[in-house]
Amino acid sequence: MTHGQSSSAKAPAAVIDGKAVAAEITDKVAAETGRLIAAGGVAPGLAVVLVGDDAASQVYVGAKGRKAKELGFHSVQHTLPLSTSEAEVLAIVDQLNRDPSIHGILVQLPLPRHIDTSKVIEAIDPAKDVDGFHPINVGRLAIGERDRALVSCTPAGCLLLIQRVLGGNLAGKDALVIGRSNIVGKPMAQLLLQESCTVTVAHSRSRDLPALARKADIIVAAVGRPEMVRGDWVKPGAVIIDVGMNRIPAPERGEGKTRLVGDVAYAEAAAIASAITPVPGGVGPMTIAMLMANTLVAACRAAGQPEPTF
Numbered sequence: 247m248t249h250g251q252s253s254s255a256k257a258p259a260a261v262i263d264g265k266a267v268a269a270e271i272t273d274k275v276a277a278e279t280g281r282l283i284a285a286g287g288v289a290p291g292l293a294v295v296l297v298g299d300d301a302a303s304q305v306y307v308g309a310k311g312r313k314a315k316e317l318g319f320h321s322v323q324h325t326l327p328l329s330t331s332e333a334e335v336l337a338i339v340d341q342l343n344r345d346p347s348i349h350g351i352l353v354q355l356p357l358p359r360h361i362d363t364s365k366v367i368e369a370i371d372p373a374k375d376v377d378g379f380h381p382i383n384v385g386r387l388a389i390g391e392r393d394r395a396l397v398s399c400t401p402a403g404c405l406l407l408i409q410r411v412l413g414g415n416l417a418g419k420d421a422l423v424i425g426r427s428n429i430v431g432k433p434m435a436q437l438l439l440q441e442s443c444t445v446t447v448a449h450s451r452s453r454d455l456p457a458l459a460r461k462a463d464i465i466v467a468a469v470g471r472p473e474m475v476r477g478d479w480v481k482p483g484a485v486i487i488d489v490g491m492n493r494i495p496a497p498e499r500g501e502g503k504t505r506l507v508g509d510v511a512y513a514e515a516a517a518i519a520s521a522i523t524p525v526p527g528g529v530g531p532m533t534i535a536m537l538m539a540n541t542l543v544a545a546c547r548a549a550g551q552p553e554p555t556f
């Protein structure tokens with residue numbers, strides 16, 4: 247940023263290229279995978295379990311499997327019909343827990359209603375829980391033992407993007423996390439707290455969200471409400487991470503067409519922020535990259551080999 251500018255026109259925000267950062271991460275994962283194998287370890291193994299035939303889930307699961315193969319991982323996929331019982335899913339998890347060629351197990355969420363999600367997550371060996379959803383991993387993150395945990399991929403990816411922009415020094419920054427999910431909001435808050443940010447977690451019952459946002463140096467929006475964060479909520483120079491992935495009707499593209507938007511009104515916010523993630527091409531690709539990183543880390547730990555940091 248240039249200081250002492252007399253013009254009132256502000257430079258538009260830098261676009262944070264999540265796709266490019268994700269590619270750097272996966273390059274490192276590929277290189278470190280080569281080192282692990284050369285050191286006598288086995289290739290990292292990732293198992294993805296998908297129950298039901300949700301089209302969007304099939305696309306994501308396919309993308310994860312392709313990326314894993316690209317990196318030289320051992321990659322397996324269990325695609326089960328919607329009618330699969332909870333006991334059958336638990337039996338597959340148990341089998342994967344015992345399989346020494348598998349280091350990471352991802353059970354795609356949401357699961358069908360007749361299956362108890364907590365029960366399935368808690369059945370996964372915490373050392374193979376590359377989603378970081380098991381209470382053991384959640385607890386390790388919460389007590390500041392990130393180095394022994396596996397951390398939820400989306401917030402871990404968001405933190406890397408924030409560190410890129412702010413040069414790693416987050417101490418004392420006011421961070422606002424909008425959304426309190428177990429998958430994004432809560433672990434995001436823990437990660438930012440560990441970086442010594444002053445963290446506020448806002449949710450549907452928060453009062454005066456715009457006022458909370460206007461104080462924030464960092465905003466992570468993860469609520470699933472299309473374009474909820476407006477330009478006039480943004481403090482000049484803030485860093486904005488948009489986790490939202492909302493499909494909305496786009497009649498301008500033709501009858502029945504849709505487009506993907508985030509939780510942030512992008513054009514408005516980009517005029518005020520210093521840096522912002524686009525949707526798509528921001529957080530989404532980082533989630534998949536961090537899944538690969540977690541699988542490699544799990545494989546290194548299983549082999550008693552030093553693990554890379556990301």
Ligand SMILES: Nc1nc(=O)c2c([nH]1)NC[C@@H]1CN(c3ccc(C(=O)N[C@@H](CCC(=O)O)C(=O)O)cc3)C=[N+]21
Nearest residue numbers: 306352353354355356377526527528529530531533534
């Ligand atoms: N156990 C579990 N773990 C997950 O990590 C998990 C899950 N279940 N269930 C579903 C969600 C969704 N998810 C995405 C990952 C990457 C993109 C992604 O790469 N999106 C691209 C493309 C989006 C598009 O064009 O459709 C982007 O944002 O640029 C999106 C969504 C992981 N999830």
